Amino acid sequence: MSHRGVGVVGYGVYIPWERIETEKIVRERERKRGKELERVLEKVRHGLLLREKALAGHNEDTITMATEAAENAVRMAGIAPDEIGSVTAGSESKPYAVGTIARHVASFIGMGQNVFVADLEGACNSGMQGVGFIDSEIRSGRIKYGLAIGADVAQAERGDPLEYSCGAGAGAYVLGRTDLIATIEDIAPFSSLFMDFWRRDQAAVPSHFGRTTVEAYKSHVIGAIANLFRKHPDLSLSEFDAITFHQPSGYLPMKTCAALTEDKIPYVEDESIAERMKLTEQDIEKKVKPWLKVLDTGNTYAASTLISLASVFDNSKPGDQVLAVSYGSGAYSNATWFEVQDGIEEKRGLTPTVEDYIKRKTTIRIETYQDLIKARLSRIKQKLEIPRLVGDVEPVNGKAFTVSLCHGCERIYYPAREKCLDSECTGAMDVKRYPLIARLKSVSKLPLKRRFTSNFELLDQNKVLFVDAKIQDLKPGVKLEGVLRRLDYEGKDGLIMYGIAYRPVFQETLALIPKPKPLVIAPTQYA
Template sequence: MSHSKVGIVGYGVYIPRERIETAKIVREREKKRGKELEKVLEKVRHGLLLREKAVAGHTEDTMTIATEAAENAIRMAGISPGEIGGVTAGSESKPYAVGTIARHVASFVGIGENVFIADLEGACNSGMQGVAFMDAEIRSGRIKYGLSIGSDVAQAERGDPLEYSAGAGAGAFVLGKSDLIASIEDIAPYSSLFMDFWRREESAVPKHFGRTTVEAYKSHIIGAIANLFRKHQDLSLSDFDWITFHQPSGYLPMKTCNALTLEEIPYVGDSSIAERMRLTEQDIEKKIKPWLRVLDTGNTYAASTMISLASLLDKAKPGDQVLAVSYGSGAYSNATWFEVQDGIEEKRGRTPTVMDYVERKSEIRIDTYHDLIRERLSRIKRRLEIPRLVGEIEPVSGGYFSLSLCKGCNRIYYPERDTCLASDCPGPMEKKRFPRFAKLKNVSKLPFKKRWTSNFELLENNKALFVDADASDLKPGLRLEGVIRRLDYEGKDGLILYGIAYRPIFREALAVASKPKPIAIAPTQYA
């Protein structure tokens, strides 16, 4: 059904499988405190409201996690990726300083060349800012559908309190005017020059003023809501069934909620607006606390509001009024008002829910965490985590991935190319096809003496690479699904090479269990 308003046609998320309890990091970083350690742990658990966080694996980065979220959103939307006319990607952790996440994801999920592309700044607000930009493009009639992504592998300096919350995840929304899940009723911005948090050029991690962020966050969240209510004189917080704020921790949303229960609401000079912004303790418990996904994922930066909004939509029903208020340091905030539509009931079950990803987890040791963080911050050349799991597969119906291997420079190109990007490379190029769905024939750990075998060589010999699984999980006959992963760096300043790896089937298994009829999904190559 066509609508006069723009809204969400499909949404998707991705949360990495690897998790670590915040307490493990705190114990390691604060062990010199001795008897004071338990007080620090208590403050983190019950003050900052942090429990555990998602950590991107060696084969994951901002582009790969954005890709899976985008695939999920397109699948839920039930459209051809070629119908998408614009892609935005908000992130603080771009793999390339020059070179866009949005174009990589567009190519990986099968969106063609005739598309507007933009990576957005604006810190953690940038994902939802993309929603506002795509909303405007669709309203103008310039495009039919837009894809907005927020994706981050959050960075923090070792030992900085920010490290306790810095997580990883991605959210993606397909926007349009047909078969809506939720219509966008309005969007109200609020921003000011408030540099509470920043990252300079060539710095691997951000800096911040600590407690100054509390004032910046509260004033901009409240400012955006006030701006929305200024435009809608009969609107109040009591009209919303569900409310979610950006979640750098559990503490800041709750601190802002408490401010909205006060007799005199801060930062709002107009008493007629302030009166409509008041929350009750019951509102906080019922409408806001259920969507504190930061407890499960940590702060996913540009994906934070999108993931919490997706979690909310997983449970919402038609007619529900929803308020999502994003925030990014610097400082920027958008208050976005949605009304849930009938399309949500039909589209449920096409893709994993937020909680499906939350519950698909593997706890990692502190030394594994250190290894992952060291690799991120040093940007060293790294291949798949050793020992790598490799083996042979046989195809199952469901299409193919196509990539190219350049025999001249040993580069992996995904999607496939006819020629090497290096004009002086003699080649030749070999095209390879790998099944989207497969059945496991055999698997083994790459022996230590072969640890320097490149992923290029493994793919050249038709070997499959396995991720998101332990060797004990991989039994002959196991059904597998292909995923896009980072397979190699070319040092600190060369290309990042992406390609295909396999994991035990997850998304398709959930979709089949929920919906008897399979849903056509986008080919992951150029349209």
């Protein structure tokens, strides 16, 4: 069954600003090993192929990351957000157990209300599974454009080897039928009940069977490729210009590639298919290794294949054949075949590339990392009492975000609302406007004695928050862009409140491209 005529119209990624070198974590967790420590470090560097990982900051989560990736994808697509008819979001780290990432993103980037929304399970496969679902909706004629997102703040127990790799990031793809940068030629699945990795309800971190994942990963990735080749008798791996896999580490993709160089490929009984699945060492060096972004980001779970695929597209030319094979524990795998189209040349430079995000970083100390992880794993979250940079800005143009402050319950609503969600709240609603692009007037670090000042109070005083920057980088007159951030949460069970913070403009040319505008006023809604 051909999928020709449907494909990628635009794509975008987001990788957090903060990073830590894997070696720092290993030295901290394994310091009791003494002389064995260097052997462990060598295994991590050259065995697991881990170097550095991205970390979501205190004011970031999968919703904020998914939103920026989606904005980038929509900007590249060159369409109005309200033309999108369906949104899927795959994630293992949903901020709400009930309450979707997909609907938040739809509202935050201005898709309106006439849109299908769903968050997807499927572990790390769920991002690419969304691509398959959106593809089907478009081919059915039900929607014109759809958006598939994968976003995660990966979790692991302190000291678990999984901690060395788990990172954070998001990828988003707008699919449609026109102005394509790549067509989806076909998708083939492979899944079985293989519980190598899981997380129970209310558990903060996942559990796993360690080396069992090697077998699960290899068998399902190879199985998905075999199923794709079974449908296309003339197709072979040697025909692909780029091949990328889900990347829990660098080790598993390379282990799978090694299996594909063997005389007898494991898990494939049909010799005619196995023969077409063979890779050479030259293929691995040229077609697989350049896309191992896990070295720079860590394992971004549901975003992993989407980010590595984006790095492929960042460097592709029309006519290239691309294979992306995702994997999720439990276990599920999709092999997706793309053909790059002429439209990719016209859309280069409209959004930051994967490499742009990788280079945009600050390296944090192990002590800062420990504090961040402690906050992430805490089961009872009260207020976001973290060091903050605050100040004043002035608009550069007339475009603005709107946020509501409820003076009855001190909730922050974005997009702005006319009424508080709490029907018994009688407080006044104050709608504030924040410029899309701004210039810095003043900045200061919130003093220790004011560390319990809520972000609601700061916004009510017409102050703004600054993120992804050090105070020495924030000089008066510097150009800033508004970005979505998590501003507060109400204990362990209440609402999470989102709003606008400012960072230095990522790329000067991109500041001139309008971001999708959120709904100015959301009507009263009841579940």
